[in-house]
Amino acid sequence: MSVSSILFVCLGNICRSPAADGVMRKKAEEAGLDIKIDSAGIGAWHVGQLPDARMRQCGRKRGYDFSHRARQVSAQDFEQFDIIMGMDSQNLHDLQKAAPTAEARSRIRLMADYLAAHKGQKSIPDPYYGDESDFEFALDLIEDASDEIIKLVKKGMI
Numbered sequence: 001m002s003v004s005s006i007l008f009v010c011l012g013n014i015c016r017s018p019a020a021d022g023v024m025r026k027k028a029e030e031a032g033l034d035i036k037i038d039s040a041g042i043g044a045w046h047v048g049q050l051p052d053a054r055m056r057q058c059g060r061k062r063g064y065d066f067s068h069r070a071r072q073v074s075a076q077d078f079e080q081f082d083i084i085m086g087m088d089s090q091n092l093h094d095l096q097k098a099a100p101t102a103e104a105r106s107r108i109r110l111m112a113d114y115l116a117a118h119k120g121q122k123s124i125p126d127p128y129y130g131d132e133s134d135f136e137f138a139l140d141l142i143e144d145a146s147d148e149i150i151k152l153v154k155k156g157m158i
Helices: 016-030 053-061 089-098 132-154
Strands: 005-010 036-041 083-086 108-110
Touching (some): 005 089, 016 053, 083 089
Parallel strands (some): 005 083, 083 108
């Protein structure tokens, strides 16, 4: 499989998925990969907003730009993206429910399934109600999974 596009999805598209979007953009560029990357939320509560200020601050410290504007997952996303990556099991369930076809459902993945250094972690937990350490941990996990995804894309295994 040759992946040319990945959509990252979390609940509101203001913490985890825009962070995954920004991390993966930087890592793909550094790896010389031309991949369309975007993010969206299951819900529409934050449409048009920048990511949570705490996530932007944690990302800046690591050299990332999280300036994506929140949007909600659309029917077109299931046609436009090779892989749709949910951050937790509820996101995965919601995406599978929204997918219009079995083929679209087959392209939905759980980001935690790509963790290498944090094996056993079942999700990228939502840091929204936590403190800075929760945002840092979410970024640790996103970086870990992103590194593995990059490796697999380069090998043509995803």
